[in-house]
Amino acid sequence: MRWVVLSACFFVLHMARAEWQVVQIDGRDYVTLASIAPFYGLGAPAATGPKKFTSSGGGRSIQVELGSREAMIDGVRHWLSFPARPGDGGACISRVDLSRTVDPALRPEKVAGLRAFRTVVLDAGHGGHDNGAASRFGYEKAFTLDTVRRLRKRLESAGLRVVQTRNSDTFIDLEARPRVANKTPASIFVSIHYNCADWKPSANGIETYSIPPLGAPPTGQDNVMARDRLPELGHALEPVNFTLANTMQHALVGKLGVEDRGVKRARYVVLKDAATPAILIEGGFLTNPGDAARIANPAWRESYAAAIAAGILEYKKLAEQGTKPREKKEW
Numbered sequence: 001m002r003w004v005v006l007s008a009c010f011f012v013l014h015m016a017r018a019e020w021q022v023v024q025i026d027g028r029d030y031v032t033l034a035s036i037a038p039f040y041g042l043g044a045p046a047a048t049g050p051k052k053f054t055s056s057g058g059g060r061s062i063q064v065e066l067g068s069r070e071a072m073i074d075g076v077r078h079w080l081s082f083p084a085r086p087g088d089g090g091a092c093i094s095r096v097d098l099s100r101t102v103d104p105a106l107r108p109e110k111v112a113g114l115r116a117f118r119t120v121v122l123d124a125g126h127g128g129h130d131n132g133a134a135s136r137f138g139y140e141k142a143f144t145l146d147t148v149r150r151l152r153k154r155l156e157s158a159g160l161r162v163v164q165t166r167n168s169d170t171f172i173d174l175e176a177r178p179r180v181a182n183k184t185p186a187s188i189f190v191s192i193h194y195n196c197a198d199w200k201p202s203a204n205g206i207e208t209y210s211i212p213p214l215g216a217p218p219t220g221q222d223n224v225m226a227r228d229r230l231p232e233l234g235h236a237l238e239p240v241n242f243t244l245a246n247t248m249q250h251a252l253v254g255k256l257g258v259e260d261r262g263v264k265r266a267r268y269v270v271l272k273d274a275a276t277p278a279i280l281i282e283g284g285f286l287t288n289p290g291d292a293a294r295i296a297n298p299a300w301r302e303s304y305a306a307a308i309a310a311g312i313l314e315y316k317k318l319a320e321q322g323t324k325p326r327e328k329k330e331w
Contacts, residue, residue, distance in 0.1 A: 019035065019038075019039070020032070020035040020036055020039075021034070021035040021087075021088060021092075022095065023087060023092060025085050025092075028082065028094055028095075028096075029094065029095040029096075030085055030087065030092040030093060030094050030095065031092055031093060031094075031095055031098050032087040032088045032089050032091070032092040033045045033053060033055055033062065033064065033087070033089055033090065033091045033092060033093065034055075034087075034088055034089025034090070035088075035089070036098065036102075037055040037057075037062075040060065040062075040106050040107075041057055041058050041060070042055040042056055042057040042058075042060060042061070042062065043055060043056060043057040044089065045089050045090045045091060046090075047090060048063065049065070051065050051066040051067060051068075052064070052065045052066075053065075053066075053084075053089075053090040053091040060074055060106065061073070061074060061075070062102065062106075064080075064084035064091050064093060065084060066083075066084055066085065066086055066091055067083050067084070067085075068083055068084060069081070069082065069083050069084075069219070070262070071084070071093075071097075071101075071102075073101075073102060073105040073106065074105065074106070074250075074327050074328070075327060075328045075329055076105075076246070076249050076250055076253060076260060076262070076263065076327075076328050077260045077261065077262030077263070078101055078105060078246075078262055078263045079219040079262050079263065079264045079265065080093065080094070080097040080101060081094060081096050081097050081100070081101070081212065081213060081216035081217060081265070082094040082096065082097060082216070096213055096215075096216055100213040100216070100238070100239065100242065101242065104239050104242055104243050104246070105242075105246050105263075108243045108246065108247065108318055108324060108325055109318065109322050109323070109324045111239050111240060111243045112239070113237060113239065113240045114240055114243065114318060114319040115186075115240075115319055116186065116316075116319055116320045117186045117187055117188050117276075117277075117316065117319065118160065118161055118185075118186045118187070119160065119161040119162070119163055119184050119185075119186060119187040119188075120155055120160055120161070120162050120163075120187065120188055120190060120312060121162075121163045121164075121165065121180050121181040121184055121187050121188070121189045121190070121276075122148045122151060122152060122162060122163070122164050122165070122190055122192065123148075123164075123165040123166075123177050123180075123189065123190065123191035123192065123270060124141070124144040124145040124147070124148040124164065124165065124166055124192055125140060125141070125144045125191060125192055125193040125194075126139075126140055126141035126144060126193075127141045127145070127166050127168075127169055127170050127171050127172060128141075128169060128170050128171025128172075129171055130171055132144070132193070132194070133194055133195065133196035133285075133286040133287065134196075134286060135286035135287070135292035135295070135296065136292070137286075137292060137293070137295070137296035138296065140193065140194045140196075140286060141169065142169070143194055143286075143295055143296075143301070144192045144193060144194065145166070145167075145168075145169070146298075146301060147192050147283070147301050147304060147305055147308075148164060148192055149167075150301060150302055150305035151192070151305040151308050151309055152164065154305060154306060154309040155309055155312065158309065158313055160312075160316075163180060163181075163184055163187070165177045165180050174269040174270060175269060175273060177191070177269075177270050178233075178269070178270050178271075178273040178274040178275075178276075178278065179273070181274055181275075181276045181278065182233075182273075182274065182275045182276060184276070187276050188244065188276055188277040188278070188312070188315075189270070189274050189276050189277065189278040189279075190278075190279055190280075190281065190308070190312065191268075191270045191271075191278070191279070191280040191281070192281055192283065192308075193280060193281065193282050193283065194282065194283050194284055194285070194286050194295055195207075195282040195283075195284060195285045195286065195287075195291075196285060196286050196287045197285055197287050197288075198287055200287075201287055201288055201289070202288065203285050203287070203288060204258075204259050204284065204285050204288040204290060204291045205258055205259025205260060205261040205284065205285070205291075206249075206252050206253065206256070206258050206259070206260070206261060206281070206282065206283055206284055207249075207261035207262055207263075207264050207281075207282045208245045208246075208248050208249045208252070208262075208263055208264070208279055208280070208281050208282075209245065209263075209264050209265065209266045209268065209271065209279060209280040209281075209282070210238070210241035210242045210244065210245040210263070210265060210266075210271065210278070210279050211232065211234040211235060211238055211241055211265065211266070211267065211271045211272055211278075212228065212238075212265035212266070212267065213235075213238055213265075214228075214229070214231055214235045214238070215228060215229050216228060216265070218264075218265045218266045218267050219264040219265045219266065220264075227267070228267075232267070232272035232273065233272065233273055233274060233275045234271050234272045234273065234274050234275075234278060235272075236275065237274075237275075237276070237277055237278075240277050241271070241274075241277055241278055241279060242263070243315070243318070244277050244278075244279050244315050245263050245279045246263050246325075247311055247314050247315040247318065247325040248279060248281065248308070248311035248312070248315070249262070249263045249311075250311070250314075250325060250326065250327050250328045250331070251307055251308075251310045251311030251314055251325075251326070251331060252281070252304075252307050252308070252311060253328050254326070254327070254328040254329065254330065254331030255303075255306070255307040255310060255331045256303065256304065256307050258284070260328075261282075266280070268280055281308065283295070283304055310331070314326060
């Protein structure tokens with residue numbers, strides 16, 4: 001299948017494949033954590049929990065849990081395409097996850113396709129008759145627009161041009177939003193949202209999304225569906241999109257000290273239809289009392305806008321100068 005071919009090409013281009021132990025599990029290639037660790041300057045994996053294995057060294061680390069898609073890479077949560085499995089040395093991860101998540105997370109400066117940009121297209125989620133999520137303090141559509149306006153000022157002060165998909169309480173079709181970025185040369189696309197989980201009021205924290213690898217399921221979906229094998233515009237820059245999302249999540253959790261819900265994958269319209277680097281940020285839960293109160297506070301939204309701006313500028317240095325972005329612990 002095409003997604004296997006694409007993953008293999010990326011794998012061969014960037015990694016010493018012959019040195020690693022590849023095993024087949026459920027018809028899918030997996031690589032043992034023990035065999036890849038030396039490539040990244042990490043030590044032998046050690047058991048750090050009933051099903052958890054961690055490989056660390058030089059201030060860097062990877063932690064995976066058997067049977068789970070959750071992983072910690074350099075202190076930030078990530079969601080793998082496929083669960084970690086038992087293997088020699090304790091654990092192994094799918095080759096897709098190695099090439100599309102682990103490697104770009106550990107070596108963002110090696111990602112192909114990074115390019116300079118002059119414009120940031122900011123997308124304030126929802127609007128008009130689409131209120132989005134709600135709390136006792138107000139609607140998501142108002143909070144996203146206010147955040148975008150604050151963020152715009154900071155980016156323009158840093159010398160970037162900013163375009164907004166909406167600048168008032170108006171409804172914009174989902175398909176029209178990424179088209180704004182697609183028509184804007186040398187741009188990136190950042191969609192701003194706030195989350196909700198009526199069924200789980202305890203859910204809190206910030207998460208950043210990029211498009212899944214072609215042929216892999218989005219976060220929260222267990223199996224590969226037919227639609228996951230359909231190529232989208234966003235797949236052309238999938239490793240770049242992930243790198244932008246990872247850079248952003250490090251900045252957000254590092255600067256704000258919020259609950260880290262991780263770098264996730266989704267086939268949202270604004271991500272799959274984007275021909276420029278594109279991410280979507282969920283900046284907290286309006287259904288969580290603590291998050292909702294913070295989101296309603298203008299001072300917090302100012303700090304949140306500052307953290308997003310920092311992530312964008314950090315990614316800009318990476319794309320233009322090859323400077324490795326700061327990690328969560330460095331903010």
